[in-house]
Amino acid sequence: MATAQELFDDLIMEHLARPEVSMGRMFHSEGLKVNGKIYAFLSKDRRVVLKVPAARAAELVEEGTAEAMVMGARRMREWVALRVPDETVWRRLLSEAATYVGGSSHR
Numbered sequence: 001m002a003t004a005q006e007l008f009d010d011l012i013m014e015h016l017a018r019p020e021v022s023m024g025r026m027f028h029s030e031g032l033k034v035n036g037k038i039y040a041f042l043s044k045d046r047r048v049v050l051k052v053p054a055a056r057a058a059e060l061v062e063e064g065t066a067e068a069m070v071m072g073a074r075r076m077r078e079w080v081a082l083r084v085p086d087e088t089v090w091r092r093l094l095s096e097a098a099t100y101v102g103g104s105s106h107r
Contacts, residue, residue: 004046004085011094020102032094034102040094047081048090050097054078065089 002010015021015032024033031041031049040050049069052060054077060066066080082090 002085002087004048005042007085007087007090008042008048010087011090014091015094015098018098021098032098034098037101039097039101043081047083048094049079049081050093051078051101052080052093052097053100056096056100060093065093 012023012032016023018034020035022033022036023030024036024038025031026038026041029041029043031038033039038051040048043049047067057066057068057078057080060080061068064083066082069076069079069081082093
């Protein structure tokens with residue numbers, strides 16, 4: 001089984017093949033940006049953190065796929081941390097995050 005870093009590195013390469021995707025920094029980590037906005041990064045504790053709609057984030061937490069992101073005392077409604085490296089799940093959710101952040105309806 002691939003480590004979180006190895007799996008994320010592979011998925012980064014897939015995403016960087018898209019012209020609208022680039023690398024950027026968030027919370028001292030390298031992450032993926034779409035049209036200049038960060039949508040996913042690997043945290044220092046080796047969890048993939050991504051931005052999805054608040055309702056989707058709540059759903060992922062409820063089903064146990066992700067944990068809510070808390071910064072200080074504040075829960076970040078649209079950010080979740082994925083628990084276990086899983087290529088199928090991570091690939092799907094990174095694509096969801098890219099679509100959400102890159103979409104014209106996102107604020």
